[in-house]
Amino acid sequence: MLERDRLPEAADIGMRERAKAMAARLLVVHGFRGFSFGILAESLNTTRANLHYHFGSKMRMVEEIIDEYAAETAARFRTVWRDRHLSFCDKVLATYAINRDRYEEFNVSGEGRPWSLIARMRNDFDVLSPAAVERLRAFTREMNEDVRKGVRLCMERGDLVAGTPVDDVALQIASVINSAGPITQDAASIERLERVYQAFLTTVLKAYGPGGG
Numbered sequence: 001m002l003e004r005d006r007l008p009e010a011a012d013i014g015m016r017e018r019a020k021a022m023a024a025r026l027l028v029v030h031g032f033r034g035f036s037f038g039i040l041a042e043s044l045n046t047t048r049a050n051l052h053y054h055f056g057s058k059m060r061m062v063e064e065i066i067d068e069y070a071a072e073t074a075a076r077f078r079t080v081w082r083d084r085h086l087s088f089c090d091k092v093l094a095t096y097a098i099n100r101d102r103y104e105e106f107n108v109s110g111e112g113r114p115w116s117l118i119a120r121m122r123n124d125f126d127v128l129s130p131a132a133v134e135r136l137r138a139f140t141r142e143m144n145e146d147v148r149k150g151v152r153l154c155m156e157r158g159d160l161v162a163g164t165p166v167d168d169v170a171l172q173i174a175s176v177i178n179s180a181g182p183i184t185q186d187a188a189s190i191e192r193l194e195r196v197y198q199a200f201l202t203t204v205l206k207a208y209g210p211g212g213g
Helices: 010-034 037-044 048-055 058-081 088-106 117-122 130-156 166-187 191-208
Strands: none
Touching (some): 048 058
16 A cells, blocks of 8 residues: 555544644744744654654644634634624624633733734744635635624614614724734733723614614
């Protein structure tokens, strides 16, 4: 049997998934420039040769991680914003909860450390491959469109009045989502991000909520 035709063993699959999970965390902490197979190998108690065997190169591994992370993150936001049963308030609060959960993975005591892989990788556009950059940009487009459709759904169900400027409201909340990582880092806490979401929610409902104005 040729090597390329060999079925992956369970140990191989397990190693790949463990490596990607650890690499994703290291990329958040160190960025693309500070991440290496050497650091990853030490964290996993394996060898760089083993990582090259599984992934080929650092860039190929990072492309795979970004693709999977972006798809999973986009799906989480899509579930919230395309849910016809969630009110506008519930959508905004659920969006903040997604950010908070990721933040708390890296900030057990609220230190304000980096926590968003997407935000971290955006800082490394100049050294990422075209495929990785395009996947990050595609994530932004997908998320923006899901939010826009979600705002329209909220208007249709009566959470927002008819004539609400859907594109403008969606642009604002999408901008908060895209800036969530830098906001928490600048403030060194999650509280600033919570206040930003709450201020956005209060402002929109005051202007376009059924009882606002």
